[in-house]
Amino acid sequence: MSSEILTPVLPESVADATVVTWSKKVGDSVKQDEVLVEIETDKVVLEVPAPADGVLTEIIEQAGATVISSQLLGRMTIGAVAAAPKVEAAPVAAAPVAASAEPQTAPAARKLMAENNLTAADVDGSGKQGRILKEDVQAAVAAKPAAAPVAAAPAPTVTVAASGARMEQRVPMTRLRARIAERLMYAKQSTAMLTTFNEIDMKPLMDMRTEYKDAFEKKHKAKL
Template structure:
């Protein structure tokens, strides 16, 4: 028996929604209560499940389509025939999913992948049918032991004699591919969250928090290498070089922080520009250290 799959009744404060992700394809058998589609509104993501065992026969509203309350979005045939199920099983055995195909992601997983700038196809899924879970993504972004550098390695790498460079009059031109950006359209929910946060920042009181950090290891390192650093660079080894390096390493670990909003897109930067506030006679200025990840401690 054919059934209509409809959007739910939205609250009065929600005008409409949009189709976020279809988890099933046309002709694919589904079980009762199995997830069919995610519908996203300005406030929540709603999961629509199958009303019974059957087959999804038609998708009326594709991903990204704007829909209203109770609007028909798909057609569903209750009670898939045995022949259809067998045919589906044979097809899945004969033609497994191609490697590298984009996996279906739940809203929570998709949000996590987008925030960290991860290609979902490289994450190994441990969920049902190989689906990627939130734990899989968290395990993937967990820092590896090989990613860490000792304090001695950092200083030895950066404390080096300066060399005379021949710089063209027009300045150094970096290859475009080294400063590329990746644009990701914001979902309706994320766009509304960003809008409300900006409004809150402009209208509400801002709370500032302070955290104490044990700087003794840095102070000891700075004291140990001070003479060598001054001899090599002609300037003292200050704390700002360590702060900038810490910021760069943090941005590498959390790429979602190294992003900006442009219109309805989130722009993720694969370069690391750090602004440093400097007090001058004219007032506070913030020079930008471009490509700070490529600068040594002396250059900072």
């Protein structure tokens, strides 16, 4: 059974609201009382829950849209179950081709090959059944062209942020914060900002205290 998802009834002083975000996508399963979408007014953020278990089938008003009371936001199917995601079969890896047997290498030849970064494919063996001898490696090294000198890589440039620099990021104000800023600016522009100063000459009072403080302390055992 299809069910409509509506905007909650807004207070009389609130004309409209803004869709902030959807917590579910089309095709997602939802539980009863689970939050589907959040709506922000000038005063509060409202949560629209799911009326029952089911699947969200349609989103009509996307995030950022302006809506009014009881406006249709989307639809869901009550009692439905979300389809299981399709699982693709993993491709079968091809059987590895057996590598051709490498020719035997004499220990001295193997050490010399490692020192000169050579492999068995780089050396033609002259021994019995293609066995690689030390002389074969020496001949391959002599025939190998000299490697060109490697130029030194330039030092990487490191960009250092200025000391004490603060990161800044500009983001759009929410509806609630925009209303607060509007009210603050209105109060500043429509209210007289005054500061009152009252000046009092305390010298006569200080003179009287100096005159009677000793007698007062002697009589009442307390400082004036």
